[in-house]
Amino acid sequence: MHIPTYWAQARLRxxxxxxxxxxxxxWGWSDTSQDAAQAHAEQRARHxxxxxxxxxxxxxxxxxxxxxxxxSLEGSTxxxxxxxxxxxxxxxxxxxxxxxxxxxxxxxIADMDLPEPPRHVGFPALSLLLxxxxxxxxxxxxxxxxxxxxxALALVALFLVLVLARLSAWWRARQALxxxxxxxxxxxxxxxVLAFHGSHPHWGLRVYETPNGLRVIVTHEALAPxxxxxxxxxxxxxxxxxxxxxxxxxxxxxxxxxxxxxxxxLSGLTTTLRRWPLAAPWLAERxxxxxxxxxxxxxYAACRLVQQLGPVLNCPQAQAFVQWHDDASQALRSxxxxx
Numbered sequence: 001m002h003i004p005t006y007w008a009q010a011r012l013r014x015x016x017x018x019x020x021x022x023x024x025x026x027w028g029w030s031d032t033s034q035d036a037a038q039a040h041a042e043q044r045a046r047h048x049x050x051x052x053x054x055x056x057x058x059x060x061x062x063x064x065x066x067x068x069x070x071x072s073l074e075g076s077t078x079x080x081x082x083x084x085x086x087x088x089x090x091x092x093x094x095x096x097x098x099x100x101x102x103x104x105x106x107x108x109i110a111d112m113d114l115p116e117p118p119r120h121v122g123f124p125a126l127s128l129l130l131x132x133x134x135x136x137x138x139x140x141x142x143x144x145x146x147x148x149x150x151x152a153l154a155l156v157a158l159f160l161v162l163v164l165a166r167l168s169a170w171w172r173a174r175q176a177l178x179x180x181x182x183x184x185x186x187x188x189x190x191x192x193v194l195a196f197h198g199s200h201p202h203w204g205l206r207v208y209e210t211p212n213g214l215r216v217i218v219t220h221e222a223l224a225p226x227x228x229x230x231x232x233x234x235x236x237x238x239x240x241x242x243x244x245x246x247x248x249x250x251x252x253x254x255x256x257x258x259x260x261x262x263x264x265x266l267s268g269l270t271t272t273l274r275r276w277p278l279a280a281p282w283l284a285e286r287x288x289x290x291x292x293x294x295x296x297x298x299x300y301a302a303c304r305l306v307q308q309l310g311p312v313l314n315c316p317q318a319q320a321f322v323q324w325h326d327d328a329s330q331a332l333r334s335x336x337x338x339x
Contacts, residue, residue: 001105001252002078003091004029007277010041012049024048025065027077079103079250082276090321092257092328096276097268098293099302100258100328106222107321108230109253110239112192113213114185189214190306196236197309204311206322208303208331211263211338215255215303217325219318220311225251257328258293259300259339266296300339302329 008028015021026048028041052064066076081093084100091103186209193216197205204220216237223230225247234244247253261268268274273286305326326332 001089001091001103001250003081003083003093003103003252004031004037004078005083006030006032006034006037007080008034008038008041010038010045012042012045014049014053022049022052023064024052027066027080029078029080079252080276087324088320089317090324092324094290095256096274098261098274098290099256100297102255102257102321102325102328103252104255104317104321105252106224107253107315107318108218108223108225108227108233109255110216110218110233110237111210111213111243111255112189112216112237112239114189186214192237193309196233201310203309204314204318205309207306207309208329209306209338210303211260214306217255217318217322219308219315219322221315222317225253255325255329257302257325258297259302261293263339264296264300266293297339299336301331301333301336302339303331304334304338305331 006029009025010028011023011025013021013023024045026041026044028037028039028044030036030040048064079093081095081101083091083093085092089105090107093101093103095101190207193205193207193214197203202220204218206217206219208215208217216233218233230247231244233239243254269286269289273282273289278286330336
């Protein structure tokens with residue numbers, strides 16, 4: 001995991017004719033200074049331009065303009081977010097819409113969305129009526145052994161298959177709706193966690209409720225994102241595939257620890273203000289927005305502790321992370337609404 005504090009951009013252009021040439025743009029980053037980040041950006045841009053100009057270079061072998069988002073799923077750059085605080089290996093950042101996030105390399109976190117409610121499928125009454133009418137029409141043609149009767153028979157058989165498929169879909173949807181009513185979505189998600197822990201009783205799992213799902217933090221040992229055990233956990237809990245991909249590419253687990261702005265009636269960062277690093281003329285406006293957001297977010301919790309399964313925080317890294325996570329997210333404040 002690497003989340004640099006300083007960022008810069010460099011752009012280089014090689015003219016071949018007055019209106020033709022090659023332009024490259026690259027990010028640079030550093031943990032020490034802005035000047036070091038600028039030097040790194042210029043070094044990467046020069047390397048990219050040299051590759052583009054090299055004899056035999058394939059056209060567009062690499063993207064000329066590195067306009068990747070802050071998460072860079074292809075892995076060419078680290079996570080590009082404003083760093084708010086560092087505590088050992090854990091970093092707190094402000095994400096693209098303004099919420100605070102904790103980033104850690106060795107404390108596995110699985111965020112689960114609640115199961116989608118079953119899709120309503122209406123009873124195919126019209127289809128059944130049309131099938132009855134088609135059958136009546138076929139019965140009227142029965143005495144006549146001609147081409148019309150054969151065509152009508154084929155059409156009715158095809159229509160029967162389609163109606164049976166509609167009836168089957170309606171019945172499955174009805175059964176799914178009954179199951180959903182019997183077991184709420186939150187309980188279904190929690191059952192997946194309990195089932196996983198039942199087959200891994202030595203695991204420590206700290207379970208939290210989020211506004212739209214569950215968060216599970218592994219507390220018995222440190223695990224890296226590429227660990228096969230993490231993949232087994234993600235598969236069993238049906239973690240969002242995009243989150244799993246981000247963990248793998250950035251070698252980082254993430255947890256949002258403050259409210260989403262729109263859940264508090266607050267607009268998120270604008271397109272201009274959400275980009276990081278931000279040009280100096282816009283910094284004051286971003287800081288003002290962040291001040292308003294942080295003050296309002298203090299009245300909300302990002303998640304709420306449900307229970308601890310298995311060993312209780314016997315991993316030092318997990319212990320330090322959980323303490324920061326619970327404080328920042330206000331997970332132990334049952335009186336606060338989730339947002």
